[in-house]
Amino acid sequence: MKRKKIGIITICVLLFLGAMIFIVIRNGQRKDKEAIVEDTEKEQYAVTYVWPKNDLTEKIPEPKSKNGAVLHADDQKTKLKIKVWQVEAVMELIDEGCTIPFIARYRKEKHGSLNDEQLRNLDERLTYLRNLEERKETVLASIEEQGKLTEELKQQILAAQTQVLLEDLYRPYRPKRRTRATIAKEKGLEGLANQILLQMLDHSVEEEAKQYLDEEKEVTTVEQAISGALDILAEAIADEADYRTAIRKTTMQKGSLVSAAKNAEEKTVYENYYDFSTVLSKVSGYQTLAINRGEKEKILTVKIEAPEDDILRYLCKKVIVKENEYTTPYLEEMIADSYKRLIAPAIEREIRFPASFPYSGYQALFSDD
Secondary structure (H helix, E strand, C coil): CHHHHHHHHHHHHHHHHHHHHHHHHHHHHHHHHHHHHHHHHHHHCCCCCCCCCCCCCCCCCCCECCCCCECCCCCCCCCCCCCHHHHHHHHHHHHCCCCHHHHHHHCHHHHCCCCHHHHHHHHHHHHHHHHHHHHHHHHHHHHHHCCCCCHHHHHHHHHCCCHHHHHHHHHHHCCCCCCHHHHHHHCCCHHHHHHHHHCCCCCCHHHHHHHHCECCCCECCHHHHHHHHHHHHHHHHHCCHHHHHHHHHHHHHHCEEEEEECCCCCCCCCHHHCEEEEEHHHCCHHHHHHHHHHHHCCCEEEEEECCHHHHHHHHHHHHCCCCCCCCHHHHHHHHHHHHHHHHHHHHHHHHHCHHHCCCCCCCCCCCCC
């Protein structure tokens, strides 16, 4: 009987010790596994991509994906942690013809269960960058064909990170219809324009303009010559990429979206926008949608009010670099004309109707969809 009891006790002790040893080993394995996972995650998140929406000016170095599309991190609002292998996996699936809903639902094991928003942002960014690279090739070929492609300009184009900046660089070289400036150039007034811009005349502009009178070219008066020369300068200012970038940024930061009723007595669903104004940077999606529809139905008039005084001061500071009593008044006149006639309308179109300017960066704020 005693032997039987001793045997039972021995078995219980052995079972208890075995259980304790098993628990210790299992806990050790779990800690090792957690350490490995933690180290792996740290390594995978060494590069975090943040996809951009509206920032058009900040430049950040861009890593490239395996297929050559640039992936850069300059967004200030929507921050999505996406690992490198996830980006590559999704790009591969998209290139195979898979749709975003299909990838989100049936290919989670390949991309690590990214959600629909992350996948769509990645898809949109990839499309944007690929179209941008194609457009760069077109722009470079066009300028090279004209024999005007310098190494400096080529590097600027290749480094452009947005469609807007690329188009600003291409603007002076884009084939144009006949404008007031091209007509003035045909009349031989480019030399007078250069003399005004140099700001070194020691006599009146009117006196200088007499040298450019030519009845055969229909330049019969001093006023015609000066007007043509100012038209040339106005277009040159409007085509300057750096000026347009700065003016666009100032307009987005300080400008306002303004709407008014064509008939204030008429009762409509747009009455909240009969006398409406808000800063461009704070416009909400539903406001944009309502205002655009109200304008489309011819109930509202809509415009963008830019900080004109600030912009004109900026342009004058950039263009008028010398004190010259003869040229300064004409340059001030030219700058005002360039902004009001050429720059302001173009930037307003870019901001209000982004569908006409693909990949301009404004779609997130100004879109009917």
